Amino acid sequence: MAALIIVSFLGILGIYWIASGPSRRHKRHQTLAQGVFPASWRAILKKQVAHYPLLPDHLQQELRRKILIFLGEKQFIGCNGFQITDEVRVTIAAQACLLLLNRDSDFYPGLRQILVYPNAFYVNRSERDAAGVVWERHALLSGESWSQGQVLLSWHDIIEDCQHPFDGFNVIIHEFAHQLDQEDGHADGAPPLPSSERYQSWSSIMQREYDLLCRKADAGLPSLFDYYGATAPAEFFAVVSETFFTRPGPFAAHHPELYAEFTRFYRLDPAQWR
Numbered sequence: 649m650a651a652l653i654i655v656s657f658l659g660i661l662g663i664y665w666i667a668s669g670p671s672r673r674h675k676r677h678q679t680l681a682q683g684v685f686p687a688s689w690r691a692i693l694k695k696q697v698a699h700y701p702l703l704p705d706h707l708q709q710e711l712r713r714k715i716l717i718f719l720g721e722k723q724f725i726g727c728n729g730f731q732i733t734d735e736v737r738v739t740i741a742a743q744a745c746l747l748l749l750n751r752d753s754d755f756y757p758g759l760r761q762i763l764v765y766p767n768a769f770y771v772n773r774s775e776r777d778a779a780g781v782v783w784e785r786h787a788l789l790s791g792e793s794w795s796q797g798q799v800l801l802s803w804h805d806i807i808e809d810c811q812h813p814f815d816g817f818n819v820i821i822h823e824f825a826h827q828l829d830q831e832d833g834h835a836d837g838a839p840p841l842p843s844s845e846r847y848q849s850w851s852s853i854m855q856r857e858y859d860l861l862c863r864k865a866d867a868g869l870p871s872l873f874d875y876y877g878a879t880a881p882a883e884f885f886a887v888v889s890e891t892f893f894t895r896p897g898p899f900a901a902h903h904p905e906l907y908a909e910f911t912r913f914y915r916l917d918p919a920q921w922r
């Protein structure tokens with residue numbers, strides 16, 4: 649009888665623990681956001697993150713809050729002898745948090761670790777061809793997002809992006825857009841949206857623009873979006889997210905409906921920041 653009571657008690661405790669998860673997480677985030685943002689970190693933001701001085705004051709403040717939470721929650725691991733410093737942590741956190749700036753988000757809930765390599769790195773890939781034969785190959789990457797809780801990044805490529813912040817490419821934004829896309833368990837170019845109407849609008853505009861990019865890539869025609877976005881809908885979302893933050897003016901001018909869809913998703917209008 650006593651054992652039965654203990655088992656029932658533990659069961660209730662377990663259910664309570666799971667049910668109270670979101671509020672415990674919210675409290676932890678609030679506590680982390682109240683921490684001190686060191687002056688040396690502000691200096692890193694000014695030096696490395698070109699978006700930071702363009703943001704209105706309230707968004708600069710919000711970005712600093714989100715960086716504190718991000719750095720309080722995520723683990724950074726240096727690979728191939730790479731040394732993790734505050735410059736590395738703040739530079740990556742700031743650009744990862746640009747994507748969350750105005751969204752009521754859970755801070756990449758599936759993500760636990762950021763693995764940073766000094767340069768582009770090799771990963772093993774198995775790919776099945778049209779005949780069903782599986783090929784093993786070595787792929788050289790500047791970044792990759794895994795659904796098991798890791799993002800992999802090359803510091804060399806991050807520094808290149810910091811030096812050319814508005815050229816349409818940003819490996820951090822690309823990989824963390826994949827994390828947002830993967831939040832519902834599928835990397836399919838459709839991140840979680842608040843209503844079925846939003847999904848309808850999202851999928852019709854995304855499909856139309858994805859098909860357009862595929863046709864341009866096939867014909868070798870000029871495109872604002874990198875051809876890599878034509879390899880899969882998930883890559884299209886990541887590539888368009890890069891363009892949204894790094895070439896927002898031309899994006900808004902040439903693809904207004906898609907741009908409007910992204911402003912609704914990210915709750916930001918980067919074309920107004922300059």
Ligand SMILES: [Zn+2]
Pocket residue numbers: 822826882883886
């Ligand atoms: Zn990608």
